[in-house]
Amino acid sequence: MHRVDPRIKIIAMTVAVIIIVTTPPGACLSFCAYALTVLCLLLLSRVPLAFAGTRLLLTLPFILVIGAFIPFVKEGEVAGSYSLGAWRLTLTYGGLALFWNILIKSSLSVLCMVILPATTRFDRLLRGLELLRCPRLIVMLLSFMYRYLFLLSDDLMRMLRARSARDCGGGPWLTVKTLARMLGVLFIRTYERAERVYLAMCSRGFDGTIVARDALAIRRADIFFLVAVMICFGAARGVGGA
Amino acid sequence: MADGAIIEMRSLSFSYPDGIRALDNINVEIFRDEAVGIVGPNGAGKSTLLLHLNGLLRGTGMVRVMGMEVDRRNMREIRRAVGLVFQDPEDQLFMPTVYDDVAFGLLYLRFPQSELDARVTNALAAVGLRGFESRSAHHLSFGEKKKVSLATVLALEPAIIALDEPTSNLDPESRDEFIRVLKSCRGTKVVATHDLDLVVEMCDRAVLLSAGKIVAGGATAEILGDRALMERHRLKVPLTLQLRRKI
Numbered sequence: 001m002h003r004v005d006p007r008i009k010i011i012a013m014t015v016a017v018i019i020i021v022t023t024p025p026g027a028c029l030s031f032c033a034y035a036l037t038v039l040c041l042l043l044l045s046r047v048p049l050a051f052a053g054t055r056l057l058l059t060l061p062f063i064l065v066i067g068a069f070i071p072f073v074k075e076g077e078v079a080g081s082y083s084l085g086a087w088r089l090t091l092t093y094g095g096l097a098l099f100w101n102i103l104i105k106s107s108l109s110v111l112c113m114v115i116l117p118a119t120t121r122f123d124r125l126l127r128g129l130e131l132l133r134c135p136r137l138i139v140m141l142l143s144f145m146y147r148y149l150f151l152l153s154d155d156l157m158r159m160l161r162a163r164s165a166r167d168c169g170g171g172p173w174l175t176v177k178t179l180a181r182m183l184g185v186l187f188i189r190t191y192e193r194a195e196r197v198y199l200a201m202c203s204r205g206f207d208g209t210i211v212a213r214d215a216l217a218i219r220r221a222d223i224f225f226l227v228a229v230m231i232c233f234g235a236a237r238g239v240g241g242a
Numbered sequence: 243m244a245d246g247a248i249i250e251m252r253s254l255s256f257s258y259p260d261g262i263r264a265l266d267n268i269n270v271e272i273f274r275d276e277a278v279g280i281v282g283p284n285g286a287g288k289s290t291l292l293l294h295l296n297g298l299l300r301g302t303g304m305v306r307v308m309g310m311e312v313d314r315r316n317m318r319e320i321r322r323a324v325g326l327v328f329q330d331p332e333d334q335l336f337m338p339t340v341y342d343d344v345a346f347g348l349l350y351l352r353f354p355q356s357e358l359d360a361r362v363t364n365a366l367a368a369v370g371l372r373g374f375e376s377r378s379a380h381h382l383s384f385g386e387k388k389k390v391s392l393a394t395v396l397a398l399e400p401a402i403i404a405l406d407e408p409t410s411n412l413d414p415e416s417r418d419e420f421i422r423v424l425k426s427c428r429g430t431k432v433v434a435t436h437d438l439d440l441v442v443e444m445c446d447r448a449v450l451l452s453a454g455k456i457v458a459g460g461a462t463a464e465i466l467g468d469r470a471l472m473e474r475h476r477l478k479v480p481l482t483l484q485l486r487r488k489i
């Protein structure tokens with residue numbers, strides 16, 4: 001799994017997500033089969049399940065925030081209603097089903113996407129995106145983000161430590177105020193860093209265009225992997241439809 | 243062009259947009275295969291001077307590199323001829339892997355892949371980091387980052403290597419190693435620093451820059467050994483010279 005060409009992995013996982021997302025909500029068997037396939041892939045790629053689990057948990061709040069309103073907003077057969085003062089909330093069966101559907105589909109999709117970076121070094125992933133004709137500007141942005149994110153967090157850590165070292169108590173309001181100023185300083189530092197990086201790029205001949213290196217080679221095993229993943233997900237979808 | 247001068251600056255002045263006059267009527271000549279130290283206290287304008295060597299900053303007056311005027315027309319040639327190593331390697335290493343960073347300049351010179359690989363390998367070997375190609379810059383030690391920064395420039399085989407504070411933040415061992423690597427590099431070297439021992443160790447000539455002006459220039463031992471001159475400009479006679487004198 002780790003040796004598969006990054007392009008193949010990106011395509012395979014994207015198609016898998018599309019198959020999952022377009023499955024009719026009622027096809028419970030399909031979802032079970034998907035889960036099984038994703039689990040197999042995770043085991044095959046030796047991604048620790050706890051790692052995948054924590055990644056999933058990280059995205060859950062977003063899914064819940066978006067999905068939580070749906071059971072109340074969607075119209076249909078009423079499952080229950082609650083009154084909160086002047087507000088009246090009605091819960092519908094259709095809404096609940098939709099919520100469940102969103103929850104399961106997004107979780108499965110997230111797990112698919114966890115496999116991608118867990119089995120591919122980030123620079124290979126970027127190369128894959130680049131070779132798949134993803135706009136170079138976006139690839140470059142991602143590359144800079146990856147390179148400087150850690151530096152940025154290190155910077156913030158140092159500032160927080162410097163603050164703690166001089167913090168003799170001043171109440172929560174002062175803490176918030178300091179933090180706000182710190183973020184301002186961090187922004188300026190990042191901005192200045194960007195200018196210096198730009199100078200460094202220019203001095204090595206950067207002229208505003210983005211030049212890429214040539215292609216990676218796709219092996220027969222890569223194609224085999226792609227076909228196998230496609231068949232698994234296709235079959236999983238077929239199971240539910242029957 | 244003065245005879246054999248590879249870098250020539252004539253009445254060069256530069257002010258930053260906020261009005262600070264960083265360089266004031268600079269006249270310098272640097273000759274082929276010479277190693278020149280540009281010394282001066284903090285804020286003297288050393289880095290600003292280096293940024294003029296490959297046209298990253300453009301002041302009034304004249305800068306010539308290898309006989310070419312530093313302007314838009316010659317920029318490509320000049321950036322190839324002058325390899326600039328920045329003070330902070332985090333600024334210089336901006337790609338996901340060491341390979342990508344070293345190959346960056348070569349890509350922009352449209353080198354074919356085969357030669358790209360060879361040059362990257364050679365440049366990394368020259369700084370003693372063979373096999374570091376697929377490492378990420380984030381996971382290197384500071385000394386290694388500095389060396390990779392140098393390799394990113396060496397890959398282009400520049401005629402002039404300009405270094406901004408090359409030894410800052412290095413531990414003694416890494417510092418010695420870095421100087422050794424630097425000494426083994428061919429070409430003209432311009433080193434802007436306040437590590438005066440470094441200048442004694444590797445430069446034939448020193449130029450003293452203070453508050454944007456050139457106040458003295460000449461043989462390293464002569465300039466850096468002048469105690470009154472050094473102290474007037476917030477510097478000190480380097481220990482190596484003091485010891486030499488005692489012996």
